[in-house]
Amino acid sequence: MGQNEFEKGMKFSFEKSISYADKAVVSKHILKKQTGNISLFAFDKGEGLSEHTTPFDALVMVVDGKTEITIDGVSHLLQTGDSIIMPANIPHALKAVEKFKMVLTMIRS
Secondary structure (H helix, E strand, O other), X not given: OOOOEOOOOOXXXXXXXXXXXXXXXXXXXXXXXXXXXXXXXXXXXXXXXXEEOOOOOXXXXXXXXXXXXXXXXXXXXXXXXXXXXXXXXXXXXXXXXXXXXXXXXXXXX
């Protein structure tokens, strides 16, 4: 098993399973299937993803910190415990207001 994968059948914590890196975005695959992905990300303060679209809805669950997510020009401030669905084919972007970790779930259908 690679270092960028989660071991099946083993207990884990989202928050403790990924570390921050200076001026970087770190990611790990929790599950990666043809039908969808669940990924864990850690963003250093000020890091983000530029505006883009995806052909599938995506669920963001913030597990630590704060982020600003912009969907179709509307800004949303999310913090630990908050979630939002980014709709398919709608422009969205995100920026770390402070260091933050998120789980991203995308179902392809």
